[in-house]
Amino acid sequence: MCDVLIVDEDLAARQHVRGLLSSGEYQYLRVTEADSTARALPIVRQHHPFLVLYDPAVTDASGLDFGRKIKEHDPLIHVVVHSQLKMFELVCQAINHGFDGYLLKPVIREDLYHIFGRLIQNDLRHSLHQGAKRALVARQESPADLGNPIESAIAYIEEHFHEPISLQEVAERVYLSPSYFSRLFKSEVGTTFIDYLTQYRIQKSKMLLRVTSLPIEIIANNTGFSNSSYFSTTFKRIVGRTPSEYRAMMSALKERSDAEPAQENKTERE
Incomplete structure (x- = not known):
């Protein structure tokens, strides 16, 4: 699975962003890198990451066209442009295309964290307002694409992860036998249907644990677990x-992260 996809031909730029995410409060996010849109698109289609950060100067990106393709494929994926160009026109175009942010290289930690905090909080508000139907913007459920049954199955998981879901139910939705669907899912995704569903629910629960003070029982219920005991056992495994x-660890990391800039400012003044 992938939460954040960084698309950039510059290896140092990719590693810089990865390092910023792995050393602070967002270290729980799973980061994947790609040096071209040709390698990035299959990742987008298979994993539907929370956010795609890309440089429009990537050779095969065709400027903002890559971001538009992502939004056409799944409007719920957040797209942030990552560029050395401080161009008002490019920023306006990105906004007009429905992108979610614009970061100048080299990325400053506070700017990156601000974008993640804003997007997570926005998604969380949508999720809680809709009874946690999806921690993203609301949309009507699309019919199954029988030509792409696994993509349809993944989309169904993302829309209904908070509800009871069975392999047989999803297999019937894409008109495949449970046994064949199970084999096809593992072949294309690299993991079993049940493991994918469980990992997806755990990832959503991590977000709620990090940015809310909701009781464990409520989080378990809002992420599709039958009870808090089973949720806790699965989460620890x-x-x-x-x-x-996990909540205590994330809280401590955030406090330490918030304290570092203050300490740096104090040192500079001295």
Whole structure:
């Protein structure tokens, strides 16, 4: 699975952004890199990342066309432009195309975190307002694409992860037998249907644990787990910590992250 996709021909720029994310409060996000849109598009289609950060100067990106393709494929994926060009016209075009942000290279940690915080909070408000139907903007459920059954299955998971979902139910939705659907899903995605669904639910629960003070029971219910005990057991098996321990760790990381700039400013004044 992929939460953040960085598309840039500049290896140093990709590693810089990855380093900023891995050393602070967003270290739980899974980051994937691509040096071309040809390599990035299959990742977008298969994993539907939370955010795609890309440089429009990538050789095969055709400027903002790549971002438009992402939005056409899934309007719920956040797109942020990452460029050395401080051009008012480019910024306006990005906004007009429905992109979610514009960052100048080299990326400043505070600017990157501000964008992530804003997008996560916006998605969370939508999620809670709609009864946690999806931690993204609301949209009507699209019919299954029988030519792309696995993509349809993944889209269904993203829209209904908070509800009881069975392999048989999703297989019937794409008109495949459960056994064949199960084999096809693992072949294309690289993991079983149940493992993918569980990982997706855990990822959503991480976001709620990090940015809200909702009780564990409510988070378990809002992410598709039958009860808080099963949620906690599954969470610890996958993450290595209980939900409460994970929340405490994220809170401590945020406090430390917030304290560092203040300490740096104090040192400069001295």
